[in-house]
Amino acid sequence: MIAWVRVAFAGIIICLASLLLMPWQLLALRFDWRLRRYLPRYWHRIVCSSLGIRIHVHGSPDHRRPLMLCANHSSWMDILVLSAVADVAFIAKIEVGGWPIFGTLAKLQKSVFIVREEKRKTGQQASEIASRMAAGEIVVLFPEGTTSDGNRLLEVKSSLFGAAAMAIPPAKGAFVAVQPVAVAYTRVQGLPMGKYHRPIAAWPGDVEMWPHLKEILRHGAIDVEVAFGDAIEYKKDSNRKAVSATIAQRINGMLVNMLRGRAPLT
Template identity: 60%
Template sequence: MIAWLRIGIILCLLALVTLVLLPVQLLGLRYDWRLRRRLPRWWHRIACRLLGIRIRTHGRLETRRPLMIAANHVSWKDILVLGAVADVVYVAKAEVADWPIFGILAKLQKTIFVAREQKRRTGDQVNEIAARMSGGEVVVLFPEGTTSDGNRLLDIKSSLFGAASAAVSSSPEGVVHVQPVSIAYTGIHGMPMGRYHRPLAAWPGDVELVPHLMGVLKAGALDVDVDFGEVVEFRADTNRKVASGAIVSRLRTMLSQRLYPRAG
């Protein structure tokens, strides 16, 4: 009974915050105010606080632009976590736009939706991502293409970094910065989170959203570590496979050291 009461209070408070900020964000999107980039961070911070997600950051977000963040993907909570620590926009698969609640929130943050199965639109989608970066926005890419079980980094395709290469020509200095960022769910109620409990934080594609969301709300108090890694530069003569290999290597190392500190 107490757990359900807590869930009800959290959902009501989150709905109230959303209703308060929504009109301002809609105006920001309508007139392209710079505020529309910052306002989602306030919402994400409040959402994380209400859900009991405690964030520890290590390192700093790169200050140079254009900038793309390449992060591992564990759960929908990654959106809240990264959105709480930086003013970012996301690249998401097109079907997310039709999801209840999450689709609306994604549109309010001006998420870039890509239709991976429509090869003819690939060029336009890459150009949109490049244009957003060139305009000063920090674009988050989850190069695994799906969520993992939270215990490892899945395979990554170098082709997904095509937008970084495409943005080089419009960069004043002829360079695009790609920063690997690892997201590791490491604790629950102040205790270390091992492999057994990590599925609570993770959201693999075969798990229904609503039951998973209820489980997170009931559990509360999740600790997550966000590590900002060393930037990889994309230039006109950069070999994309080599650059993406460096990104993957740094991302995998950060994630492994955070999840399995004793192994290091």
């Protein structure tokens, strides 16, 4: 009974916030107002609060631009959490655009949808990412390419860093700052989550959305740690595989420390 009351309360708050903010976001997208960049942050903060997601941040996004954040990915909640922390846009596979609810939210946040299998569209997609980053927007990439069980970092795909390489400005010595970010779900109702309870937060691809959302609302309070590591300068002569390996090592180091209850080493 308590779970359903919590679901109803969260639903009412989220609906009210959406009714208030969504028309402004649609207008901001239509006329490309700067409002479109930071309005989603307020909506996501309201949603996180309504769902009982408590965010603890270590560090901050790098001040340099262009900036690409590379984060591990274990749940749909990662989108809410990162959007609540900073004004970001996401690089998402084209299929996400057709998903119910999440596809709409991704479009409202003006995510960049990419078709990995069609190389003829690579230049166009990279051009959009580059122009967005050149305009000062922070773009988020999930280099694992899929969601994990929340207990580990999956293999990082170096090919996905091609977007950063193509976004490097033409000026001599120019670079894209690529910053590792670790997102770890650590506590539920104030108690350490541990490997056994991590599925409460983690959302591998074979788990249905609605039962997972109901489970989160039933537990009521989930703590998530977000750590920003030291950024790497990705230059024209940088080795993509070396950059991806370094980023993966830093993400994994921060993730493991936070899952063990230690301070992240950035």
